[in-house]
Amino acid sequence: MPLVVIGINHRTAPVEIREKMVFAGEELPEALRELAGQPGVREALIVSTCNRTELYCFADDSPGGESTDRSHNGPAPAPDPSLPLSNWLAHWHDLATHRLDIDQTLYRMHGTAAVQHLFAVACGLDSLVIGEPQILGQLKDAYRAALDQKVTGPYLNRVMQTAFSVAKRVRTQTRIGANAVSVAYAAVSLARTVFEKFSGHTALLVGAGETIALAARHLHANGLGRMIVANRSIGRAQELAAEFKGFAIGIDDIATHLPEADIVITSTASPTPVITYDAVQAAVKARKRKPIFMVDIAVPRDIEAEVSKIEDVYLFTIDDLQNVVNENLASRREAARDASEMLATEVSVFEQQLKTLDAVPTIRQLRDDAEALRSQTAEQARRMLAAGRDPQEVMDFLASTLTNRLLHGPSQRLREAAERGEVELLEAARILFAAGSPDQN
Structure with missing residues (x-):
C-alpha cells in the first residue's frame, strides 16, 4: 500500500x-x-x-x-x-x-x-x-x-x-x-514599481486572512497613508483595521469605497468574484482616470478577469507575482539546496522506520499466541501443584510442555517448507533463530 x-x-x-x-x-x-x-x-x-x-x-x-491477465495465464501489471x-x-x-x-x-x-x-x-x-x-x-x-x-x-x-x-x-x-518573502510581500513589492511612495495613497484590502494580514503589515511598514479593510465578517475586518489604524467595511460596501483606493489587494475564499467589471469601471470614472493598482491573490479569483481590459487599471493575478518572487529568492537558493539534501536523508530514515510497521502485526500476533500458550500451560501447572504433585515434576512438565507448544507450529511449517523446497523460508528461519538464540557460553 x-x-x-x-x-x-x-x-x-x-x-x-x-x-x-x-x-x-x-x-x-x-x-x-x-x-x-x-x-x-x-x-x-x-x-x-x-x-x-x-x-x-x-x-x-x-x-x-x-x-x-487471463490471456497470459499470469498476473498483469498492477493498475x-x-x-x-x-x-x-x-x-x-x-x-x-x-x-x-x-x-x-x-x-x-x-x-x-x-x-x-x-x-x-x-x-x-x-x-x-x-x-x-x-x-x-x-x-x-x-x-x-x-x-x-x-x-x-x-x-x-x-x-x-x-x-x-x-x-x-x-x-x-x-x-x-531568512528574509521575509511571501506572496503578500511580492504583491507589495509589485505595487512599489507603480507608486514610488505609499504615504499619499489609500489601499483597499479585501479579506482578513493571513495573506491579507501580511500585506497590511508590509504596506504599513512602507508608510501607507490610509488603509481600508473589507471582509464578509465586519468584526474580523475591524480587528485587522484597528491594528493599523485603518477603516473597516463589509463586502457589500466595496463598490462604494473603490474610488478611494489607489491599491487593491484581494484574498478571500469567495467562490465568485467580489469585485466586478462594472464596479471598477465606475470607480475609474469617479477617480477621473487616476490609475488603480490591483492584485488578485485569490483562487478562485476575486476580481473579474475582464477588469484587466479597463484602461488605467493595472490588474495582476497570483501567477503574475512569479517574476517579483524570483527577484527576491537569491538569498534562499543555497538554503534550498541544503534543505533538499536534508530531505533526501529524512526520506530515507522515514522509509526505514516505516518498514518496521510491516512487522508489527506479525510480532503482535506472535506475542499474543505465545501469551495464550503460556497462560494455558501455567494454569495446568498450578492445578498439578494444587493436587499435590511433586514441584520438580511440575517444573519439568511446565518447561517441556511450553517448549513443545511454542515450537509445534513453526516446526511443522519448516518441515512443510523442506518438503516443498522453499529454500528462502528455511534460510530466513536459520537467520531468525540464530539471532534470537541465547548465549550458550
Whole structure:
C-alpha cells in the first residue's frame, strides 16, 4: 500500500484551471468522506490552497482487487493506483461541464517520490515563494480536517507528523526562512514599481486572512497613508483595521469605497468574484482616470478577469507575482539546496522506520499466541501443584510442555517448507533463530 499523491500546482496549471479545482471549506468534509470511500483507498487527505490542490491517499497497490491477465495465464501489471483518484477528482469538480481536460496538468507520484514531495511541500520547497511558512499551516489544517472526518490512519498519521517535524528542522537548521518573502510581500513589492511612495495613497484590502494580514503589515511598514479593510465578517475586518489604524467595511460596501483606493489587494475564499467589471469601471470614472493598482491573490479569483481590459487599471493575478518572487529568492537558493539534501536523508530514515510497521502485526500476533500458550500451560501447572504433585515434576512438565507448544507450529511449517523446497523460508528461519538464540557460553 504506497502513498499516492495526485494534484496540480502553480507550475503545472494556470489560475484558470486551479480555481476550478478548489475544495471550498464547506464541501471539504463531504469530499474527504467520499474520497476515503473510493476503491482501494484506506486513508485520505485533501490539501487545497490558492496554489495547489492535492490528494494524499494511502492506497492499495491494485485498487479494486488483484488484476490478472487471463490471456497470459499470469498476473498483469498492477493498475496505476492514481487513476481512480484522478477520475474522482474530475468528477467531483464536474470538469466535463467546464470542458477541462486536466490529464496533462496533473502530477502523480507513488511511494518514495510521494513522500519526498510531501516533505518538500511542508518545508516550502515546492511553493511559489520558496521557504514560505504559510503552507505548513495549511497542511496542518488539511490534516486536522481529515482527522475530524476520521479518514486518516496509522500511515497518514505517521507520514504527516514526520513531515511537520522535518519542516521544523529544515526551518531551524537552514536559512530557508531568512528574509521575509511571501506572496503578500511580492504583491507589495509589485505595487512599489507603480507608486514610488505609499504615504499619499489609500489601499483597499479585501479579506482578513493571513495573506491579507501580511500585506497590511508590509504596506504599513512602507508608510501607507490610509488603509481600508473589507471582509464578509465586519468584526474580523475591524480587528485587522484597528491594528493599523485603518477603516473597516463589509463586502457589500466595496463598490462604494473603490474610488478611494489607489491599491487593491484581494484574498478571500469567495467562490465568485467580489469585485466586478462594472464596479471598477465606475470607480475609474469617479477617480477621473487616476490609475488603480490591483492584485488578485485569490483562487478562485476575486476580481473579474475582464477588469484587466479597463484602461488605467493595472490588474495582476497570483501567477503574475512569479517574476517579483524570483527577484527576491537569491538569498534562499543555497538554503534550498541544503534543505533538499536534508530531505533526501529524512526520506530515507522515514522509509526505514516505516518498514518496521510491516512487522508489527506479525510480532503482535506472535506475542499474543505465545501469551495464550503460556497462560494455558501455567494454569495446568498450578492445578498439578494444587493436587499435590511433586514441584520438580511440575517444573519439568511446565518447561517441556511450553517448549513443545511454542515450537509445534513453526516446526511443522519448516518441515512443510523442506518438503516443498522453499529454500528462502528455511534460510530466513536459520537467520531468525540464530539471532534470537541465547548465549550458550
